Amino acid sequence: MKKIAVINGVNLDRLGVREPEIYGANTLKTLMESLKKEAAGLDVEIVDFQSNFEGEIIEKIAELADAGVELGIINPGAFTHTSVALRDCIAGSGMKFVEVHISNIYRREEFRHHSFTAPVCIGTITGLGMDGYSAALRFLSKM
Secondary structure, eight states, rough: OEEEEEEEEEEGGGTTTTHHHOSSOHHHHHHHHHHHHHHHHHTTTEEEEEEEEEEHHHHHHHHHHHTTTOOOEEEEEGGGGGGGHHHHHHHHHOOOOEEEEEOOOGSSSSGGGSSGGGGGGGGGEESSSHHHHHHHHHHHTTT
């Protein structure tokens, strides 16, 4: 069975509470439960991880890559716009990632318009809400 990592970064554990007018009312737990059900229908196993700490995310990606996981969905949260270290980790992991953002980062503050991580991902989905994760899952499941 194909494994796809789903990595969520800083503040995504606050979904459903943090700025619901931007991110919606669903929690990360609800999102992951829904995604895992969808994945099962695609004969895919989801390995999910969330952290508010950049180093923990970097270590998890290295661990997953070393374990042979080849595909991933990543929503780095604010680390998207700040972390060269995360960018380098993704680039060096050998994994193919789709970067996902719940909100449309290009309709928000100017500082959110730049992503350090997108250039080392195979694709980016932004602004489709939680459905962006499903779109990334369906795309990766075909690889």
